Amino acid sequence: xxxxxxxxxxxxxxxxxxxxxxxxxxxxHEYMSWYRQDPGLGLRQIYYSMNVEVTDKGDVPEGYxxxxxxxxxxxxxxxxxxPNQTSLxxxxxxxxxxxxxxxxxxxxxxxxxx
Amino acid sequence: GIQVEQSPPDLILQEGANSTLRCNFSDSVNNxxxxxxxxxxxxxxxxxxxxxxxxxxRLSATTVATxxxxxxxxxxxxxxDSGVYFCAVGRETSGxxxxxxxxxxxxxxx
Numbered sequence: 001x002x003x004x005x006x007x008x009x010x011x012x013x014x015x016x017x018x019x020x021x022x023x024x025x026x027x028x029h030e031y032m033s034w035y036r037q038d039p040g041l042g043l044r045q046i047y048y049s050m051n052v053e054v055t056d057k058g059d060v061p062e063g064y065x066x067x068x069x070x071x072x073x074x075x076x077x078x079x080x081x082x083p084n085q086t087s088l089x090x091x092x093x094x095x096x097x098x099x100x101x102x103x104x105x106x107x108x109x110x111x112x113x114x
Numbered sequence: 115g116i117q118v119e120q121s122p123p124d125l126i127l128q129e130g131a132n133s134t135l136r137c138n139f140s141d142s143v144n145n146x147x148x149x150x151x152x153x154x155x156x157x158x159x160x161x162x163x164x165x166x167x168x169x170x171x172r173l174s175a176t177t178v179a180t181x182x183x184x185x186x187x188x189x190x191x192x193x194x195d196s197g198v199y200f201c202a203v204g205r206e207t208s209g210x211x212x213x214x215x216x217x218x219x220x221x222x223x224x
Contacts, residue, residue: 043214102162
């Protein structure tokens with residue numbers, strides 16, 4: 001089944017404890033990205049990747065890191081999480097990078113930082 | 115950047131009723147998608163519809179790109195249709211980034 005998977009789905013952590021949210025897609029998509037969703041602010045892009053070893057900042061990159069060492073994986077790293085990073089996070093992927101093409105979203109990761 | 119406005123913000127229906135959700139956008143787009151966010155927070159792809167009309171069961175969508183709007187039709191609504199419906203658009207100049215509207219909160223009562 002073609003899908004985007006994220007792990008963990010739910011996470012409660014404490015301020016300053018490094019964490020990684022994994023994202024994997026099995027559709028051989030070139031493009032992957034991370035969004036966060038917050039009440040009143042909607043969904044905003046954090047980082048995106050056009051291909052392996054090619055990443056760039058989205059609208060709200062502060063406090064996050066990403067890497068794209070393999071085509072299928074695009075982990076989101078919070079080196080020192082803070083309470084304002086409490087949010088619902090989505091990973092997305094798309095087959096094309098040269099035009100705006102249909103995107104597929106993972107199931108979401110609900111993160112709480114205390 | 116491009117602006118996306120959805121209406122109405124909230125909609126309450128009785129089971130079996132029909133509804134139309136609207137999405138207006140401020141500039142030309144190459145991608146337009148409709149999503150349903152269920153009560154568990156998952157974003158479900160409904161339609162990829164940068165132009166034209168598509169149907170999938172009780173749902174259909176129409177995008178009139180030249181007039182910068184899209185409509186999502188839900189017929190014979192069911193309680194499982196409840197949730198938030200998002201319209202999201204993308205432009206070639208922004209790569210594959212999607213700009214989301216604020217959503218329509220739909221509640222279908224039995």
